[in-house]
Amino acid sequence: MTVKPSAVPNHKRKTLLPYLLILPTFVFVALFTAWPTLLAIYESFFRQRLNIARFREPTFIGLQNYATLFTDDRFHQVVNNTLIYALGTVPVSIVLGFLFALLVNRSLKGIGWARLAFFHPALLPMVSAATVWKFFFTPDYGLFNSTIRFLGYHGAENWTGNPSLALLAIMLVAMWKNSGYYMLFYLAGLQNLPTDVYEAAALDGANGWQTLWRITFPLLRRTTVFISTIAFIDAFRTVDHIFVLTSGGPSRASTVLLYYLWQLRFENQDIGLSAALTVLFVAVLLVFTITNFIVSERAEEN
């Protein structure tokens, strides 16, 4: 009996099958990731505004949309807000997540409830969470304001309506929502740590802090790198709470990149400018994920 070609391990004979199996995934990625990226690049070279009659048809204007963005104070403010938002929420949420993980990493009756208390915000839709926080931030009788007043704060109370507090308000909601999620990864990491290292440290007379900073934290470095990656991407792409709490205001004080992109496209109906912003946004995300990938590969080698 001759061996059928299909019996060759790995199915090495030439066949269309693997391509057909990948085809559906390929089509959807092409249609909703690759094509829109190319389309945005193309559209960014044209002026087209759907709500202004004489700009309704696209006109080629080269790089003018980019020039408009880069010289626009509003854009500068939005970039600034985005940086503050990301550089503020990400480290704080990660530190809180680490702290929560240390606190709940013990076997104690009822510890499951504590874990649930920290983790449940991650499950809620951001818009629902923000709706509840809207009440918290209510001036006068809102719970957040009542509490910080009780703790001795006597400043402005209209958090979402105050230009210097609105961005902080949406950052607080994000921190509350995300830190319990990051806790999970640290908790998984803590529970997989080798115990013999700790025994050795205890024999050497290391105290609690030394063990924490010299052993636990370095051993969890890969977890931290991983969490930072997802945290930064999330900071760039979650703007749902802004819709509920501040609508980007007052006077753009809490507008971040993605929210601005939404405004340009769906409020101003500005196809060209929103396309240019999409291109910049995608470029930033790509540079970030690729750099991150290279860094974590290197961390793996060490």
Place this chain on the structure above:
Amino acid sequence: MTQKTFLNRVWYWLTIGILLSLAIVWAMPLLWALVASVRPFSEPMQHGDIWFGSTVTLENFRRAWSLAPFDKYYINTIIVVLMILGVQVVTVTMAGFAFAHYQFFGKKWLFIFVLLQMMIPTTALLAPNFGTIRTLGLFDTRLAIAIPYFGSAFGTFLMRQAFLGVPRDLVDAGIIDGCSWWQLVRHIYLPPSIPSLIAFGISSAAWHWNEFLWPLVVTNSDASRPLTVGLVRFTQLGEIGARWSLLAAATLIVVAPLLLAFLIFQRRFIQSFIHSGIK
């Protein structure tokens, strides 16, 4: 020595105290929403009076439901989630299998191409994708909400990893026995990979249940609007204003299923969330 045990004990109770207070602070929004939702509608909140009212009532839930068609929003959300899940299970299994099992020309580049979707979040592309939805004539349909997610780079990646972990001997045995590609998937690759598929399914369902911005952009009527978009519209209704007990009830209507599912399948949920961190 006694001093040391004393200090240890102080430290122990200190951390318990910190843990308890932080846990209470973190749970406060949900606890408050629960309490506020059963407060009588006729008793608006005011300074110093923001918890229980004179009685406990479910009228806020009835009233919220009569002001907005939450039943329609529910159906829309469930259909969208199931549609995405149903298609994804098939596409990620097929693509994951192809990338794990076959050697073929262009494999590496095709894989990188698919992974692009993990590097560029779909939300970032909402402006041009909105144009595509218009061109396809899908605007204001449930399909419009779901279709960008029918292919999943993350799911493909996860399934490929799971399939690569299946022992080579087992696969070879299947090939020698004359299994077709479908039988290989069905009887050899899938059984040990089911946990990965479930983890992916749970995280995908939770993710799309909660999604807001994309559905907001591609829907325009209650016929296609999901819960999240419905809730935000509800909060912006003129007559709602500062009726916090009503808002709390509406919020709970939206979050209840996920919270209940979580309480029932807690362990599984947590595993899936850790598993799917890349999302």
